[in-house]
Amino acid sequence: MTVRRVMGTETEYGVTRPGDPRANPVHLSGQVVRAYATGAGPARALPTGSGWDYADETPLRDARGFEMARALADISQLTDTDDPTTANSVLSNGARLYVDHAHPEYSSPEVVSPRDAVRWDRAGDEVMLQSLATLAAQGEVLRLYKNNVDGKGASYGTHENYLVPRAVPFLTIAAGLLPFFVARQVLVGAGRVGLGQFSERPGFQISQRADYIEAEIGLETTLKRPIVNTRDEPHALGEKYRRLHIIVGDATLCDVGTLLRLGTTSLVLGLIEAGAAPPLELADPVAAIREISHDPGLRHTVELADGRRMTALEILATYRQAVQDHLGDDVDADTREVLDHWDGVAADLATDPTRCVGRVDWVTKLAVLEGYRRRDGLEWGDPRLSAIDIQWSDLDPARGLAARMRASGRLVTVVTPEEVAAAVVDPPVETRAWFRGQCVSRYAGQVRAASWDSVVFEPAPGRRDLRRVQLPEPLRGSRADIGELLDSVGDVDDLLAHLVTGED
Amino acid sequence: MAGQEQKRPQRREDEDTPPPEAPVAQTRESARTDDVDDLLDEIDGVLETNAEEFVHGFVQKGGQ
Structure with missing residues (x-):
């Protein structure tokens, strides 16, 4: 069994013009995309007047086997019509840079290892920073945030894509993934100040995304968001492959968080493909994902369909054991790296989560927030804590708190700044x-x-x-x-x- | 910083008969607290000065 498979990430960045909250976000996003293309030049980014070849896109095809009638689709689901008012570019590193809804989006090139996923995901942050520098030189100061909520009802996505064989039935995949995704957040959640979609209750929770998940399985990505998304656009030979489009995850700034997000999921998909996923079924996955997110103490148990109750860590340990049972003798280095981090993080979360500072995003953010609460006596409803939560993900290395922690060596890194810089220009060598x-x-x-x-x-x-x-x-x-x-x-x-x- | 130096011994007195590993664990915890405090000192200067306005102004449109 191996973590290696074709995979990639998509990041919709939050965008603001400081002091101008009424600025049109579609316009700002278009500026970001165009500024990168013009600043980097035609050999690094196709001019945004070039097209995206939509010939093979089918965003309305559903993995359960039917195609949605176009007239029934929400307009926001239509991404396959070329809109001349929005910008699109394809980069020399194989990524796509474009405006998705009201956010600049970087879709990473296809890679085959979680480590490379980390590398080309972080290259996306560098692309955005270069764009901001080009804009700043023109007197336009914008800020970009690698997060998923504004705390006022809006959520935007960080997606993962995994190539799986078409032969594996979709509902088998969904059944195997549901309990895993409900529990996975304790390893890879980004942390959030505020409870509820509008932060109507004060508090801290593990996941950015959990309160916005409203269905178990479904096609929509902008409303009634599901734990398992059924969008069936393989972007490859449809009779042979399926591209799983995963929308339940958070944007992670810790390298280990991104590595584990992609790596553990790839392993669980390997279990499902081998017919070896643990036979777990949750009584109410949508309720469970929120309950677990709202319990940073990690003690909450969620109900299984058979009446048993398990903590998130116990669910993950069941998956980890199944991986161990099917690992085989020949374990490659990429798989070993993911397993070592998985085991280390799981053990530390079980004994003392604060040991995971620098590896687990929500634990790292919480340590800073708790530091301020202790030092300055702040309550969870204090706007200073909400401000820290937002500023945490600011890409600007001077202002962004996670970026500062990485620069001062407080985040465990998986890839070097040189590897990331090269990945801004160069494509991964192992895929198309x-x-x-x-x-x-x-x-x-x-x-x-x-x-x-x-x-x-x-x-x-x-x-x-x-x-x-x-x-x-x-x-x-x-x-x-x-x-x-x-x-x-x-x-x-x-x-x-x-x-x-x-x-x- | 001085205030926290004083707090640590008190915390030890509050606990009854700590197991042998406890001093090690507490040293680790103190080191982590010191590191967080260093970090807070470092980022105090870059935090938004008007937190309420900053939070209020961070409005996004929903995405996927």
Whole structure:
């Protein structure tokens, strides 16, 4: 069993113009995307006038086997029509940078290990910081936040994507994931000041997202958000693969938190694929996810369908044991790294959660908040604590509290600043993201559009003679696959000729 | 800082017959408290001065 599989993250950042709370967030988000593209230049980011190739997107197809009638869809679910008022770019690192609803979003390139997921996720933060620097030089000061709530009713997403074989029935996946996702937050929750969607009650909870989760399984992502999302857009060979689109998680700023978020989930998916998920079923998963989030003491037990009660740590230990039972003898380094962190964090949470400062986001945030409560005698309803919660996730290294803790060595890091800096420019080498990113950096003027599974060339710009290269296999188009060919061809025409004839 | 130096011995007296590991655990806890206090001193200067207005002004549109 291994953590390695095709995966990636999506981050919708909170955006503000200080002193101007009425600023149009769609406009601000468009500024952020355009500023990165112009600041980085065409070899690092497709001009935002380029297209996103929507040909293969089906946001209304449901994994349970039916397609939603377009007329019934909420307008906010339609992401497959190219809107000229919003900005979109594809980056040389294989990522997509665009405006999603009212937030700038960075969708990471496909990677195959949780460690690389951390690396290209943090590269997204650097992309955003470079954009802010470009804007600041033009006199436009904006702030970006890597969080998921405004505390006043709005929530925005940090999503995870995992490639799984189509042969595994969706409801089997959902059943295996539900208890895990309800419990997972104690390892990887980001922490939040305020209880309830509008922070109507004072207090601290483990997860940013829990109070906004209102269904067990469903298609919607902007209303009635489910624990397990059924959106069925594989962005790959549909008869062979499923892309699980996970919306229940929080944005994590601790490297270990991101590593565990992706790594433990990949392992649990491995259990489900092997038919080895623990036979746990919760009586009421939606109630349970909130109850666990509202208990930073980690003592609360949730009811199972068979009447038993378990804590979140006990549920996770059951999954961990199942992983151990199916691990096999050949454990790769990526899997070992995730298991070591999982075991270390779980043991410390069980004995003294404060030992997890620097590794678990909510514990780290809570330590700072409790520090202020102790030193300054603050109650949970004090706006200073709410302000700290928001400022925690400010990307600005001078203002952001998590960023400052990382800079002063208080957060355990999995990747180095140099690795992150390189990932802003370079694509991961093991997936088709490598081909996508290389096309941006090598053929900037001739890439007309791209998507997860295609690159559309305009070999003679202005002639509207478009050629689409399809990439339905996420592991094809890697450096090992196509690096030699790319180095050997002279220009786009040459490349296309080789790809069409299959000479490589 | 001086105030906290005084609090620690009191906390020890409040506990009855600590197990042998307790001093180690308390040293660790004190070290962590000191580290948090250092951090608070460091970030005091960058925190929003008008917390209420800052929180009030942080309004986002819902996303996915």
